[in-house]
Amino acid sequence: xxxxxxxxxGAGPAxxxxxxxxxxxxxxxxxxxxxxxxxxxxxxxxxxFFGSKAEHAGTRGIHIARLLAGELQRSPQVEYWSESTALxxxxxxxxLVERExxxxxxxxxxxxxxxxxxxxxxxxxxxxxxxVYGAGAVQTLMNVHGVKPGERVxxxxxxxxxxxxxxxxxxxxxxxxxxxxxxxxxxxYAVHASKLRRLSVPILTSHTVKEAHGHExxxxxxxxxxxxxxxxxxxxxxxFEVDVICLAVGLSPVTDLLCQIGCKMKYVxxxxxxxxxxxxNMQTTRSEVFVAGDASGVEEGSSAMLTGRLAGYxxxxxxxxxxxxxxxxxxxxxxxxxxxxxxxxQKVRAGLSVVVSMEAGTC
Amino acid sequence: xxxxxxxxxxxxxxxxxxxxxxxxxxxxxxxEPIAAALHAAGIRCLRHSPVRNRPRGFFCAIxxxxxxxxxxxxxxxxxxxxxxxxxxxxxxxxxxxxxxxxSD
Amino acid sequence: xxxxxxxxxxxxxxxxxxxxSRRSKGPVAMFECFERIPCDPCYHACKHGAVKExxxxxxxxxxxxxxxxxxxxxxxxxxxxxxxxxxxxxxDHAVVGLPYEMLPVxxxxxxxxxLDREGRELGKGEVxxxxxxxxxxxxxxxxxxxxxxxxxxxxxxxxxxGTP
Numbered sequence: 001x002x003x004x005x006x007x008x009x010g011a012g013p014a015x016x017x018x019x020x021x022x023x024x025x026x027x028x029x030x031x032x033x034x035x036x037x038x039x040x041x042x043x044x045x046x047x048x049f050f051g052s053k054a055e056h057a058g059t060r061g062i063h064i065a066r067l068l069a070g071e072l073q074r075s076p077q078v079e080y081w082s083e084s085t086a087l088x089x090x091x092x093x094x095x096l097v098e099r100e101x102x103x104x105x106x107x108x109x110x111x112x113x114x115x116x117x118x119x120x121x122x123x124x125x126x127x128x129x130x131x132v133y134g135a136g137a138v139q140t141l142m143n144v145h146g147v148k149p150g151e152r153v154x155x156x157x158x159x160x161x162x163x164x165x166x167x168x169x170x171x172x173x174x175x176x177x178x179x180x181x182x183x184x185x186x187x188x189y190a191v192h193a194s195k196l197r198r199l200s201v202p203i204l205t206s207h208t209v210k211e212a213h214g215h216e217x218x219x220x221x222x223x224x225x226x227x228x229x230x231x232x233x234x235x236x237x238x239x240f241e242v243d244v245i246c247l248a249v250g251l252s253p254v255t256d257l258l259c260q261i262g263c264k265m266k267y268v269x270x271x272x273x274x275x276x277x278x279x280x281n282m283q284t285t286r287s288e289v290f291v292a293g294d295a296s297g298v299e300e301g302s303s304a305m306l307t308g309r310l311a312g313y314x315x316x317x318x319x320x321x322x323x324x325x326x327x328x329x330x331x332x333x334x335x336x337x338x339x340x341x342x343x344x345x346q347k348v349r350a351g352l353s354v355v356v357s358m359e360a361g362t363c
Numbered sequence: 364x365x366x367x368x369x370x371x372x373x374x375x376x377x378x379x380x381x382x383x384x385x386x387x388x389x390x391x392x393x394x395e396p397i398a399a400a401l402h403a404a405g406i407r408c409l410r411h412s413p414v415r416n417r418p419r420g421f422f423c424a425i426x427x428x429x430x431x432x433x434x435x436x437x438x439x440x441x442x443x444x445x446x447x448x449x450x451x452x453x454x455x456x457x458x459x460x461x462x463x464x465x466s467d
Numbered sequence: 468x469x470x471x472x473x474x475x476x477x478x479x480x481x482x483x484x485x486x487x488s489r490r491s492k493g494p495v496a497m498f499e500c501f502e503r504i505p506c507d508p509c510y511h512a513c514k515h516g517a518v519k520e521x522x523x524x525x526x527x528x529x530x531x532x533x534x535x536x537x538x539x540x541x542x543x544x545x546x547x548x549x550x551x552x553x554x555x556x557x558x559d560h561a562v563v564g565l566p567y568e569m570l571p572v573x574x575x576x577x578x579x580x581x582l583d584r585e586g587r588e589l590g591k592g593e594v595x596x597x598x599x600x601x602x603x604x605x606x607x608x609x610x611x612x613x614x615x616x617x618x619x620x621x622x623x624x625x626x627x628x629g630t631p
Contacts, residue, residue: 036447046371048604048606049546050504050506051505052507053511058508058511058512058546060605062372119423128412128417128419129418129420130408130409130418130420130421133421133424134428137423137425140444145395147402149402171568171569172369185470186470186471186473189502189547191504191549192547194499197585198582198584198623199623200582203473205471217408217420338523338525339524341524342525343503344503344505344525370568370569371568
């Protein structure tokens with residue numbers, strides 16, 4: 001059996017930050033990730049990050065991935081298994097990992113779960129046609145693999161992801177027919193919306209997809225206006241000749257592993273769905289299991305790095321290897337509070353108020 | 364449908380290789396996901412659904428959602444959005460749930 | 468309204484426009500950043516102390532226009548691409564500096580179609596300068612020669628097909 005002090009599931013911004021923080025405290029760490037390169041979803045983020053300079057604000061996501069991967073390489077105490085899937089975690093503190101077609105048992109003294117988030121789908125006739133793609137899929141195809149997702153795209157959702165992907169499509173030489181948004185307001189940052197408007201992309205608020213048309217794949221989309229009850233208004237239909245309908249309608253935390261472990265979960269819509277109850281140190285109701293990043297509630301990449309670092313230090317403290325934990329914790333918390341301040345963090349703050357609880361373990 | 368030039372990104376690709384889709388030869392780059400190579404060749408319908416025989420493409424492109432299952436070298440239910448392309452692969456649209464082909 | 472259209476209102480723009488007295492002296496930055504979001508790269512990019520330090524990272528930038536030299540480093544550092552350089556000192560035209568992250572890369576002397584904040588055509592202009600400051604990691608600073616009266620409206624452009 002492979003033994004490690006700390007196992008981290010996920011090599012995205014949260015998992016990498018957790019592993020780097022723990023190893024900084026002298027904790028032997030194994031990262032298990034199902035991707036082939038470290039960075040998780042950072043590897044397709046061509047835009048510059050917001051947040052503060054300490055969290056790499058102003059740096060493109062792709063470059064942050066490289067920075068973190070470089071740090072990972074320089075940390076002798078971190079072992080990294082790529083293309084490895086965590087299958088389950090059991091009472092005897094064994095994490096079962098599928099790697100190169102074989103099952104490996106990994107014994108760990110503490111575990112950080114940083115499994116990220118998955119894209120939501122949406123209900124409309126034709127939503128299963130090839131060409132109805134998640135926004136992340138569009139990004140992966142064009143920004144990682146260099147393949148255009150289509151010629152002309154309809155974006156559904158004007159949150160930050162929808163707006164950013166629209167801009168990235170234009171950069172890749174793909175036309176964006178429009179961005180439709182069910183709410184009356186643009187959910188993402190106004191600066192992202194303004195960028196698109198300057199490039200002649202319409203943003204239709206109070207509009208949604210009525211139907212996708214096509215035989216073997218998307219050939220056309222019907223959009224219509226919706227009223228205050230989110231009901232379509234007949235007679236307001238607009239047809240768009242598009243070959244891709246890109247859904248950017250939100251993310252849900254990937255919590256299969258946390259549920260299997262038996263961590264107490266709570267449904268918190270503001271955080272994207274079921275999330276684990278935890279204390280201020282990201283410690284779940286199972287005392288040796290910590291959570292970080294979008295798996296703990298959907299936020300931004302910058303906050304994923306911070307909750308990751310916090311979980312890494314907390315796991316190290318749990319293992320008795322972080323004497324300066326209170327200071328490090330306070331530093332992470334200050335930065336997190338700053339990121340979550342202001343109107344854009346309102347939803348997250350509301351969500352956290354019900355899920356950060358004393359029910360979880362204390363370390 | 365390949366991006367030839369990009370203002371921010373440069374793409375590193377593997378060697379150009381030939382593979383087969385429904386028996387017809389296609390070209391792609393070694394190591395890229397099979398789905399990317401197919402998409403670049405204009406192929407989006409990857410399988411047909413078990414009950415209503417509806418065309419299906421990929422959705423998440425990172426191996427989570429199982430919308431892109433195809434038969435690769437005779438093995439069904441391969442997630443082609445994450446399975447890497449190799450020279451000579453035989454890639455076919457999957458109909459329904461796929462057959463495990465248990466021989467013993 | 469900005470949050471339903473993505474286009475700032477005239478009053479919002481008036482509130483962030485550098486004063487005429489400063490604009491008459493030379494190039495200066497205009498920050499079209501209206502929303503409280505966590506972001507501070509403009510402060511770190513400015514070498515002249517023209518962007519005040521953020522007490523709260525969600526604060527909108529406060530600019531000391533007298534210190535601003537119109538150098539454009541903040542233009543390419545801003546993740547929101549929300550900063551523009553205005554130069555109204557030439558006698559027969561104005562110059563506007565914009566962040567640019569598309570292809571093809573424009574060339575000095577090239578004619579372009581000028582666009583406003585809604586992507587509407589305003590007329591023709593000419594590329595006067597293209598630079599790639601390192602701090603922008605790929606974002607270009609493109610300066611356009613434009614008719615003087617359009618300096619408050621030109622915020623984007625489209626390259627003409629068929630020109631070099």
